[in-house]
Amino acid sequence: MSKQRMMPAINLALQEEMKRDNRVILYGEDAGISLLGQTTGLQENFGKDRVRDTPICENIMTGMAVGAAAAGYRPICHLLYGNFIYTGFDSIANQAAKLKYMTAGQVKLPIVYMAVIGGGRSAAAQHSDIPYPALMNLGGVKVVVPSNSRTAKGLLKSAIRDDNPVFYLTAAGGGRPEEVPDDDNYIIPIGKSEVINQGNDVTIISIGSMTLKSLQATKKLNEKGVGVDLIDLLSLVPIDEDTIINSLKKTGRVIIVDEARDICSAASHISAILSDKAFKYLKSPIKRVTVKDVAIPYSPILESHVIPEVADIVNCIEELLELN
Amino acid sequence: MMSIKNYVNNLSDEDLKRIYKKMLMIRKCEEHLGEATKNGAFPGAVHLYIGQEAIAVPLCDQLNDSDWISSTHRGHGHFIAKGGDVKKMMAEIYGKSTGICGGKGGSMHVADFKKGIIGANGVVAGGMGLAVGAALASKMDGNGAVSIIFFGDGAANQGVLMEAMNICSLWNLPMIFMCENNQYSEFTHTSEVTSGKIVDRAEPFGIPKYEVDGNNAVDVWQAAYQAVQRGRNDEGPSFIEAHTYRQRGHVEFEYTFLSRTYRDQNEVELWKTNDKDPILRLESYFIEHNKYSGDDIEKIQKEVQDEVDDAVKFAIESPEPDITSAMEHMIER
Ligand SMILES: Cc1ncc(C[n+]2csc(CCOP(=O)(O)OP(=O)(O)O)c2C)c(N)n1
Ligand SMILES: [Mg+2]
Numbered sequence: 001m002s003k004q005r006m007m008p009a010i011n012l013a014l015q016e017e018m019k020r021d022n023r024v025i026l027y028g029e030d031a032g033i034s035l036l037g038q039t040t041g042l043q044e045n046f047g048k049d050r051v052r053d054t055p056i057c058e059n060i061m062t063g064m065a066v067g068a069a070a071a072g073y074r075p076i077c078h079l080l081y082g083n084f085i086y087t088g089f090d091s092i093a094n095q096a097a098k099l100k101y102m103t104a105g106q107v108k109l110p111i112v113y114m115a116v117i118g119g120g121r122s123a124a125a126q127h128s129d130i131p132y133p134a135l136m137n138l139g140g141v142k143v144v145v146p147s148n149s150r151t152a153k154g155l156l157k158s159a160i161r162d163d164n165p166v167f168y169l170t171a172a173g174g175g176r177p178e179e180v181p182d183d184d185n186y187i188i189p190i191g192k193s194e195v196i197n198q199g200n201d202v203t204i205i206s207i208g209s210m211t212l213k214s215l216q217a218t219k220k221l222n223e224k225g226v227g228v229d230l231i232d233l234l235s236l237v238p239i240d241e242d243t244i245i246n247s248l249k250k251t252g253r254v255i256i257v258d259e260a261r262d263i264c265s266a267a268s269h270i271s272a273i274l275s276d277k278a279f280k281y282l283k284s285p286i287k288r289v290t291v292k293d294v295a296i297p298y299s300p301i302l303e304s305h306v307i308p309e310v311a312d313i314v315n316c317i318e319e320l321l322e323l324n
Numbered sequence: 325m326m327s328i329k330n331y332v333n334n335l336s337d338e339d340l341k342r343i344y345k346k347m348l349m350i351r352k353c354e355e356h357l358g359e360a361t362k363n364g365a366f367p368g369a370v371h372l373y374i375g376q377e378a379i380a381v382p383l384c385d386q387l388n389d390s391d392w393i394s395s396t397h398r399g400h401g402h403f404i405a406k407g408g409d410v411k412k413m414m415a416e417i418y419g420k421s422t423g424i425c426g427g428k429g430g431s432m433h434v435a436d437f438k439k440g441i442i443g444a445n446g447v448v449a450g451g452m453g454l455a456v457g458a459a460l461a462s463k464m465d466g467n468g469a470v471s472i473i474f475f476g477d478g479a480a481n482q483g484v485l486m487e488a489m490n491i492c493s494l495w496n497l498p499m500i501f502m503c504e505n506n507q508y509s510e511f512t513h514t515s516e517v518t519s520g521k522i523v524d525r526a527e528p529f530g531i532p533k534y535e536v537d538g539n540n541a542v543d544v545w546q547a548a549y550q551a552v553q554r555g556r557n558d559e560g561p562s563f564i565e566a567h568t569y570r571q572r573g574h575v576e577f578e579y580t581f582l583s584r585t586y587r588d589q590n591e592v593e594l595w596k597t598n599d600k601d602p603i604l605r606l607e608s609y610f611i612e613h614n615k616y617s618g619d620d621i622e623k624i625q626k627e628v629q630d631e632v633d634d635a636v637k638f639a640i641e642s643p644e645p646d647i648t649s650a651m652e653h654m655i656e657r
Pocket of ligand 1 (some may be wrong): 478
């Protein structure tokens with residue numbers, strides 16, 4: 001175990017998996033030098049054959065992954081920022097997500113598409129989006145959103161070993177350094193969430209960057225005598241329904257904290273699942289703490305107005321409890 | 325010495341002096357931003373245009389407000405060259421309410437549609453389709469207006485360039501493809517990610533091509549003149565590849581997060597010399613040909629610096645945006 005930030009933990013997972021399986025290849029813009037640090041040193045260790053610098057060409061990058069996977073490789077397609085998923089979206093939505101189904105299961109597509117998502121850095125509207133609602137709606141791709149360095153390592157290893165296209169989306173901020181297991185078989189299974197705080201009064205389901213903020217909100221609420229069951233969701237496709245429903249049975253109240261825009265967010269889908277499958281356990285309406293339905297503005301004042309902050313989470317729960 | 329051409333009959337000394345002053349305005353704005361970002365004076369990152377001023381200015385000098393430009397993440401220079409307000413640009417980068425986009429866009433999104441500035445763009449080659457659409461509108465209006473897409477050597481590898489060239493040639497649109505080849509695409513040398521010569525990509529589409537020294541304002545002006553005239557006369561698109569160099573980092577501060585260097589410091593220094601730097605080359609020309617004295621140049625430098633200082637003061641003193649503005653302008657209600 002050692003304390004690490006998000007990017008070095010991602011790097012460690014990549015190093016381990018590329019060593020373990022020589023069918024794993026990685027490519028992306030500036031993958032050699034690495035803009036954000038995930039791929040630092042990979043080219044030196046595994047060669048320019050397996051770790052390639054691509055031109056700027058997201059359309060072919062996302063499509064190439066499908067072809068290379070069908071032909072027996074396990075490509076990792078590094079797309080830098082989440083917004084560039086849109087640039088390469090055709091091959092993602094029309095090919096990667098559908099080819100297996102359309103061809104009656106003839107192919108396996110073990111692809112990892114990775115990108116950094118979300119705001120909070122004054123990077124403005126074209127570098128701050130949370131693209132997972134659109135990806136969830138495709139159906140044919142898995143989506144994972146680690147919240148810190150430990151879950152980043154464990155989930156990336158699972159994503160690389162998975163035989164489906166997996167979107168591996170990490171928060172831009174990257175959170176604070178956490179203990180990361182050195183064990184090169186440490187994995188977090190896709191589709192499993194983690195209960196990171198136990199309490200009886202209310203459930204918070206948090207996603208990615210919102211987990212750290214939810215943890216801070218939990219501390220504040222504890223001081224006020226409110227017990228919080230905090231679930232770090234980790235996987236959006238598939239969703240760990242058992243864990244969230246069990247928590248709801250215990251607390252009867254739930255809020256979902258999601259950095260996506262509210263309309264058709266992950267939060268709204270989770271809310272639909274809960275009202276379908278656990279309605280009778282609800283003591284109050286399911287609440288969503290999400291981004292306002294606008295693009296992410298540049299000015300820090302405007303940006304923190306539209307992205308949920310710790311206070312928004314605390315306020316939402318206080319209002320919810322006063323309702324009863 | 326690679327001096328600029330001595331005399332060009334369709335470009336007067338007055339033209340050249342005006343161009344010089346605009347280039348200086350860009351340079352001094354960018355120098356300020358490069359310094360101020362070190363102290364965190366404004367939010368967000370900046371991609372500076374220093375070293376490439378002789379591309380945007382001589383081209384935009386031939387345009388008016390009804391012509392369109394669409395640009396890149398390195399877009400401050402294009403904005404100023406096309407007549408964008410320096411104060412409002414500065415305030416935008418400082419994230420203030422008086423910014424040209426009310427503080428909502430920042431450095432990568434400075435735009436002024438009234439001046440034909442479709443804007444900077446955070447998506448590499450993202451401005452391509454926008455410029456083509458504006459060219460289509462100008463063609464349909466038949467008003468002789470032209471549309472320019474500024475894009476980098478890196479952007480030239482996006483497939484949308486091929487789609488744009490095809491449709492512009494097919495429909496004979498008044499479009500100018502202005503590729504600024506500054507030799508790097510982020511931290512990777514162009515040669516490592518680009519096959520063939522970029523300018524040759526125009527050939528199979530039957531688009532006239534010009535290859536110029538992008539650090540020579542006169543060369544750029546001449547090629548731009550041909551391209552603009554073609555557009556105005558409904559003769560269709562043109563393609564210019566201007567060779568240049570990015571003197572600053574891809575983004576300021578890059579060595580605080582990169583694990584290694586990607587270019588030789590001697591190479592960077594070479595491009596800042598009298599022989600290479602586009603502004604120093606113009607100054608040498610003025611002095612050699614007795615168009616300006618050293619004192620004249622100093623005076624102009626000071627004038628421009630004062631204007632930049634005013635813009636910075638305006639930006640700093642302007643109020644933060646009102647939070648209610650965060651909810652405005654998403655869709656027409
Ligand atoms: C679609 C897309 N992919 C990747 C990026 C990240 N990125 C920003 S600038 C850049 C390099 C652009 O190089 P070039 O077009 O040569 O312009 P220059 O920076 O040299 O001015 C990259 C890869 C982006 N902004 N948009
Ligand atoms: Mg470039």
